[in-house]
Amino acid sequence: MNNRFKNYGLWVSIAAFIPLLLNSFGMDILPKNYGDVVNALLAILVTAGILSNPQTESKGYLDDKKTEENKDNK
Known part of the structure; x- marks a missing residue:
C-alpha cells in the first residue's frame, strides 16, 4: 500500500479530480x-x-529481467 502513495500517477489523478469536483459544485475555477x-x-x-512505474527494479527505460515467478503472474 505504501508504494501506491509514492506513485506520481496517483497524485496527478487526485490533482486533476479536485478541480473537476469543485466545478461540479458550481465553482467555476477551470479555464476554458x-x-x-x-x-x-x-x-x-x-x-x-517523473511519471513512471514505481514497481520496476530497473532504472531508466530498462525492463526488469524475466524470471519464472514473473512469467507465472501474467
Whole structure:
C-alpha cells in the first residue's frame, strides 16, 4: 500500500479530480483550455521521466529481467 502513495500517477489523478469536483459544485475555477493545459503538463512530466512505474527494479527505460515467478503472474 505504501508504494501506491509514492506513485506520481496517483497524485496527478487526485490533482486533476479536485478541480473537476469543485466545478461540479458550481465553482467555476477551470479555464476554458483546461484540457490543453493538462495535456501539456502531463507531456512535460512524462518526458522528464517523473511519471513512471514505481514497481520496476530497473532504472531508466530498462525492463526488469524475466524470471519464472514473473512469467507465472501474467
